[in-house]
Amino acid sequence: MRLRYLVPALVLIGLVVLFAIGLRHDPREVPSPLIGKPAPAFSLAVLGAPQQTYTLADLQGRPVLVNFFASWCAACRVEHPFLMQLAAQGVEIVGVDYKDTDADGADWLARHGNPYRTVIADPQGAMGLDWGVYGAPETFVLDTAGTIVYKQIGPLSEAVWRERVAPLLQGAKP
Secondary structure (H helix, E strand, C coil): CHHHHHHHHHHHHHHHHHHHHHHHHCCCCCCCCCCCCCCCEEEEECCCEEEEEEEEEHHHHCCEEEEEEECCCHHHHHHHHHHHHHHHCCCCCCEEEECCCHHHHHHHHHCCCCCCCEEEEEEECCCHHHHHHCCCCEEECCCCCEEEEEECCCCHHHHHHHHHHHHHHHCCCC
């Protein structure tokens, strides 16, 4: 007779423990299988200069942020002033105009400012697909060898910069 009451109580305790573990997990943190691996190769045109290609080799040799953005992205507008601050401080940022037209991307940068050393055009989202991008904005931190050491999903903020990204870049300096 006691077993009849014990089993439901144990099941209930088990569910409470599972829910408690699940609540500690941040749903915005989607681990990337590319962390610790070389960034996927690509060869795409530079925004506004279709005859000029940019490849993974162009990202190697120094730590760099690779930021996927788009003119249609509302969260990119929130992130953009902080990227402008970082660029003014000398942080190297390469932009990827993700699933956007060259005209819209160029117009957006002309209106809001351009924090990027180079802007790569990814109109079909091929690079984004290879890099595991879920949507814009997303930022990847690459070390000097072109290895992905961190992925930020959503806008890059001062808190994320201070706590996660800046220490990685300091450790990745040549």
